Amino acid sequence: MKALVWHGKEDIRCDTVPDPTIEDATDAIIKVTSCAICGSDLHLFHNFMPGMRKGDVMGHEHMGVVVEVGSAVKKLRIGERVVIPFTIICGECEQCRRGFYSVCERTNRNRKLGDTVFGHSTAGLFGYTALTGGYAGGQAEYLRVPFADATHIKVPDNDLTDEQLLFLGDIFPTGWQAAVQCDIQPTDTVAVWGCGPVAQFAIRSALLLGAKQVIAIDNLPDRLSMARAGGAITINFDEESVLDRLQELTQGKGPEKCIDAVGMEAHAARSLDSMLDKAKQMVMLGTDRPHVLREMMYVCRPAGVLSVPGVYGGFLDKIPFGAAMNKGLTIRMGQTHVNRWTPDLLRRIETRQIDPSFVVTHNVPLEQGPQMYKTFRDKSDGCIKVVLKPNGNGRH
Amino acid sequence: MAYAAAMDDKRFPHTTAGTLAQQLGWFSIALGTLELVATRRLTRALGMWGQERTLQAYGVREIVTGIGILTSKDPAPWVWGRVAGDALDLGTMAMAYPNNPKKAKLAMAIANVAAVTALDVICAQQLSATKVRQQMPVRDYSDRSGLPMGISASRGAASDAEMTEQFRIPEPLRPFDATV
Ligand SMILES: NC(=O)c1ccc[n+]([C@@H]2O[C@H](COP(=O)([O-])OP(=O)(O)OC[C@H]3O[C@@H](n4cnc5c(N)ncnc54)[C@H](O)[C@@H]3O)[C@@H](O)[C@H]2O)c1
Ligand SMILES: [Zn+2]
Numbered sequence: 001m002k003a004l005v006w007h008g009k010e011d012i013r014c015d016t017v018p019d020p021t022i023e024d025a026t027d028a029i030i031k032v033t034s035c036a037i038c039g040s041d042l043h044l045f046h047n048f049m050p051g052m053r054k055g056d057v058m059g060h061e062h063m064g065v066v067v068e069v070g071s072a073v074k075k076l077r078i079g080e081r082v083v084i085p086f087t088i089i090c091g092e093c094e095q096c097r098r099g100f101y102s103v104c105e106r107t108n109r110n111r112k113l114g115d116t117v118f119g120h121s122t123a124g125l126f127g128y129t130a131l132t133g134g135y136a137g138g139q140a141e142y143l144r145v146p147f148a149d150a151t152h153i154k155v156p157d158n159d160l161t162d163e164q165l166l167f168l169g170d171i172f173p174t175g176w177q178a179a180v181q182c183d184i185q186p187t188d189t190v191a192v193w194g195c196g197p198v199a200q201f202a203i204r205s206a207l208l209l210g211a212k213q214v215i216a217i218d219n220l221p222d223r224l225s226m227a228r229a230g231g232a233i234t235i236n237f238d239e240e241s242v243l244d245r246l247q248e249l250t251q252g253k254g255p256e257k258c259i260d261a262v263g264m265e266a267h268a269a270r271s272l273d274s275m276l277d278k279a280k281q282m283v284m285l286g287t288d289r290p291h292v293l294r295e296m297m298y299v300c301r302p303a304g305v306l307s308v309p310g311v312y313g314g315f316l317d318k319i320p321f322g323a324a325m326n327k328g329l330t331i332r333m334g335q336t337h338v339n340r341w342t343p344d345l346l347r348r349i350e351t352r353q354i355d356p357s358f359v360v361t362h363n364v365p366l367e368q369g370p371q372m373y374k375t376f377r378d379k380s381d382g383c384i385k386v387v388l389k390p391n392g393n394g395r396h
Numbered sequence: 397m398a399y400a401a402a403m404d405d406k407r408f409p410h411t412t413a414g415t416l417a418q419q420l421g422w423f424s425i426a427l428g429t430l431e432l433v434a435t436r437r438l439t440r441a442l443g444m445w446g447q448e449r450t451l452q453a454y455g456v457r458e459i460v461t462g463i464g465i466l467t468s469k470d471p472a473p474w475v476w477g478r479v480a481g482d483a484l485d486l487g488t489m490a491m492a493y494p495n496n497p498k499k500a501k502l503a504m505a506i507a508n509v510a511a512v513t514a515l516d517v518i519c520a521q522q523l524s525a526t527k528v529r530q531q532m533p534v535r536d537y538s539d540r541s542g543l544p545m546g547i548s549a550s551r552g553a554a555s556d557a558e559m560t561e562q563f564r565i566p567e568p569l570r571p572f573d574a575t576v
């Protein structure tokens with residue numbers, strides 16, 4: 001089959017690889033009808049996350065139709081339409097039972113490695129480094145789904161399009177969890193750093209959850225226009241001071257809730273710290289560029305909440321922890337517990353509270369994937385979200 | 397001062413890179429002047445006797461680059477010019493390093509130049525990136541709300557969402573009205 005394969009830094013190719021097969025009785029195979037490129041894939045594209053190996057199949061946003069099930073699979077049948085979450089979950093361990101799916105205790109087949117690097121290992125993830133199990137991803141014609149009885153979201157086979165459902169597997173619940181973690185009150189100002197796909201969903205989730213005011217920060221005019229369309233007030237950090245504007249919009253008190261939807265590859269804004277981060281990253285004195293985290297800790301209203309869906313990989317330097325501690329901030333973060341939110345979110349799509357397809361700007365065959373990685377990375381051509389079609393445009 | 401100047405100056409994008417470029421421009425001029433007026437003292441201090449001519453030529457180069465950065469419409473190529481100059485400086489000093497009687501001082505100088513080189517590279521990259529960004533055509537997505545009910549009807553529409561305790565501020569710490 002065709003698949004997007006990681007060959008090294010900034011080198012992703014559309015190769016022919018062996019079709020996946022049932023390896024365990026609990027596996028299922030799906031034929032991928034749509035998949036997408038995520039901001040997290042860019043960290044791998046840039047080789048900022050350790051543990052990628054040449055030949056790894058990329059992708060963790062994918063949906064399709066079940067074409068094969070292992071003998072122990074009870075909850076899926078051939079022909080069913082499913083979105084597959086980016087987190088592989090067993091549904092039975094202590095963490096899964098409490099709904100903390102992204103830290104499932106059983107699905108990371110490289111547990112030892114995860115234990116060594118993070119203290120305790122986290123869930124297995126599709127297409128996402130040896131640290132999280134080294135499972136093949138879904139930017140391909142077919143995908144093997146381990147622990148298939150739990151690792152799926154059934155979606156109705158009606159007139160809802162792939163583009164309306166696909167993001168249930170990652171960025172919609174990620175933006176939603178980011179907002180939920182803020183424990184939004186009707187009087188709250190929620191500031192969202194970044195206007196990428198995750199941020200776009202965080203903005204709309206914050207609004208749906210009743211925030212008084214949502215403020216979105218980026219320097220890309222097209223993304224800012226999409227944020228405004230979702231009800232946000234925007235700040236372009238190339239043109240104005242983020243701190244001054246946030247103060248202004250909150251009567252000098254700062255936003256109660258701050259969301260980091262940027263993560264470890266924050267760009268230099270107006271201050272020198274992000275340039276020094278970049279220099280340190282170049283000489284390996286630090287692995288991440290935590291400019292946004294610093295800004296949030298500094299500007300957040302005392303007793304406020306910082307919510308961090310943005311991904312970090314390693315060690316962060318010069319974090320103003322004093323400000324965070326003394327102001328009594330709450331920090332919540334993590335990979336998304338996708339299946340915890342999807343029944344509710346699917347219902348909101350069905351009742352037309354939200355139509356996630358608004359975020360799609362590019363819709364192309366899988367073969368154009370390598371080029372699309374560059375377009376998405378460079379944010380050129382107005383690119384916000386890329387959907388890839390591995391099996392032609394027809395849905396099934 | 398230089399910072400404020402950069403902010404007013406339309407040639408520099410309102411970014412750290414623009415500010416930094418301005419500072420690097422002044423730094424170039426200062427260093428170039430030093431290389432011209434204190435040529436002997438410098439060659440002596442670095443154990444590089446006989447290289448006075450080279451040093452003076454480098455001084456002129458620094459001043460020209462500095463003026464270029466500060467006055468041209470587009471500072472990016474001039475900052476890239478500084479990067480090339482840094483390479484030349486490093487090369488010259490590295491060649492003078494073996495058999496140098498003032499190895500410690502020269503090593504310090506090399507380390508300093510290397511540090512400035514890193515700043516130059518980052519500054520030049522950022523300036524070029526900003527330029528590319530400014531030249532990209534901008535798409536307008538203001539018709540993509542994704543909220544079929546409209547913005548005002550959507551505000552709070554999901555307040556019915558069930559929130560489990562784990563994701564809320566713990567009950568004893570929740571805000572309450574202490575005045576009643
Ligand atoms: N927690 C999870 O489970 C989860 C799931 C999906 C994605 N993510 C992470 O969320 C983050 C965003 O993903 P995405 O797909 O939206 O990526 P993206 O790269 O498209 O978006 C990042 C945005 O941040 C902006 N940005 C950069 N520096 C900034 C700064 N200093 N201030 C404000 N904005 C800045 C960029 O211009 C860009 O628009 C990534 O780190 C990704 O790995 C996390
Ligand atoms: Zn993702």
Ligand SMILES: [Zn+2]
Pocket residue numbers: 089090091092093094095096097103104105106107
């Ligand atoms: Zn589990």
